[in-house]
Amino acid sequence: MAGDATGDSPVIEIRQLSTRFGDHVVHDQLDLEVRPGEIFALIGGSGSGKSTLLREMILLQRPTGGTIRVLGVDLQNISDAEALALRLRWGVMFQHGGLFSALTILENMGLPLREHTEFDDVKIDALAVEKLTMTGLEASAGAQYPAELSGGMLKRASLARALVLDPELLFLDEPTAGLDPESAGDVDQLIRTLHERFGLTIVMITHDLDLLWQLADRVAVLADGRVQGIGSMSELAQMDNPTIRNFFAGPRGRAAQEQHRRQVPTAVTQMEDGRSP
C-alpha cells in the first residue's frame, strides 16, 4: 500500500484528549493514531464526539485537555502563522460541501490559490480546471454556482477544492451522506482513485458501510468518549465489545458484511497489511 513506502511517524497523534462542554463529557482521555498513507475512518453513533474530534483535528475547535499532533505539529499553543502553514497542508471536504454560494465553482476553487499563491489568473484557472476534471466533473460545471449543482456534483466540487493546494492529508466529513446509491458508489471510486494516485492520508467520518468495507484500511469506533476498538472492518467484526457488536449486528451491517465476503478478491488487497491495533 502507498502508506508502507512513506515515513513511519504517525500523521495524526492524539494523546489523552478530553473535551467537555460544561458538564457534558465528549471525549475522555482519548488516544488515537493515524498512520501515513492509510484511509482511516471514524465511526460512532450521533453524539459520540466524532464530528467534534474531526473539528479539533482541523483547528476549528479546541479540546479541553490533551494533545493533538497533526503532521508533526502540536495544535496546542500554535501560532497564527504556523496554523496557516498547517492548514495549507491539508484539505477538508465538508458534509454539506461548504462551497461559497456567492462564488462559482471555479472561483471557489481558485480562492485558496488567489489567497496563498502568487499565480496569475490564467494559471489559477488552469489548475482549478485540472482538479475539477480529476474529480470527474466537466470543465463547464466550473462556471456554475453551487446551488445549481446536484448533490453528487457538489461533493465532487467540494473534493476538488480540498485538493487544489495539493494537500498531504485529506479530511472527509460524511463523503457519501445524502447521495443516491449510484452517486455514492462513484464517490467511493473517486476516493480510491485519488488515494492510489497521490498516496494521500485520508481521515473520514462516515456511516456508509459500503465505504467502510471497501475503502477503509482501519476504522476506529467511538463511544462514551473513547475509542472502543480500532482495526480493519474484518478485525472489528471479530471483536466482542458490545458497542462494536451493535454496529455489525443490524440487518444493514450484516448485508454489507455479506456483500464484502462475496467480493473477496478486491477486499483481500485492501486488508493485506492486517496490522492490529
Add this chain to the structure above:
Amino acid sequence: MTFLSALEQLGLRASAAFERTVALLAFVGESSLALVGWFVHPSRIRWRPILYNIGSAGVGALPIVGLLSFLLGIVVAYQGSAQLRQYGANLFVADLVGISMLREFAPLITAIIIAGRSGAAYAAQIGTMVVTEEIDAMRTLGIAPIELLVLPKILALLLVLPLLTVCADLFGVFGGMLMARAQLGVGFSEFLDRFTKVVSVTTYLIGIGKAPVFAAIIAVVGCFQGFGTRGSAESVGRQTTRSVVQASFLVIVADALFSIAFSALDL
C-alpha cells in the same frame, strides 16, 4: 418555593446576559485587533468587499432614507405648526425643523433604517454561511472570516452612515420647508434665511458625528449575531431578529448618552 425558583431563573438569566456581553466584548476586541493588523499591513486590506458593501449599504439605502426623512420633516413641521401659529411664531418653524432634524432625527432615523436593512442582512448572511459550513470552510482555507466578512462591513458603514445622515438632513429639512409654506405661509427664502441664522455648524456636526458610532454598533452587532448562529435555518431567523432589536436598542441608548454628554459639555 416559587420565590426560590424565580430567584434561580433571575440568576440564570443574569449570568447568561453577562456571558453574552463578555462574548460581544471579545468579538469587539478581536475585530479591533484585526483592524489594527490591516493598518499595520495595508496590503492586506480587502478593497473589493469594502466597495461592495459601500454600494449595498449606502447607495442602495439612499431612496428609503431620503423618503423617510422627508416624511419625518413634514411630520415635525406639521406638529409644530399648530403650536407656533397660536403665538404667531410662524418663522420659528425653521428653528424647530432645522435643529431637531440635524441634531437628532436625521442621524437616528438613518441608523434605525440601516439597522433594519443592513444590520439584518449582515446577520442573515453570516448566519447562513455558518449553517452551510462556509465559515468553517473559510477558516480551513486559511482565510480569516473577520477580515473577509466583518471588517469590510464595519469600514463601509463607518463611511456610509454619515453620508446617509447628510442626505437625511437635506430631505428632512426640505420636507419641513414644504410643510412650513403650506401650513404657515413661510416661504422658502424666509425659511432658509432664518435657518442659516439659527442652525449652527456645530448642530450639523453633532448630528453627523453621532453617525460613525451608530455605524459601528450596527455593523458589530449584526456580524456578532450572525456568528452566534448554531445549527439550523431557524437559528438564522432568530439571530437576524435579535440583531435588529439589539442594534436599534443600543443605537437609542447611545443617542441618549450623547444627549447627556452634550448637555454636560454645553453643546
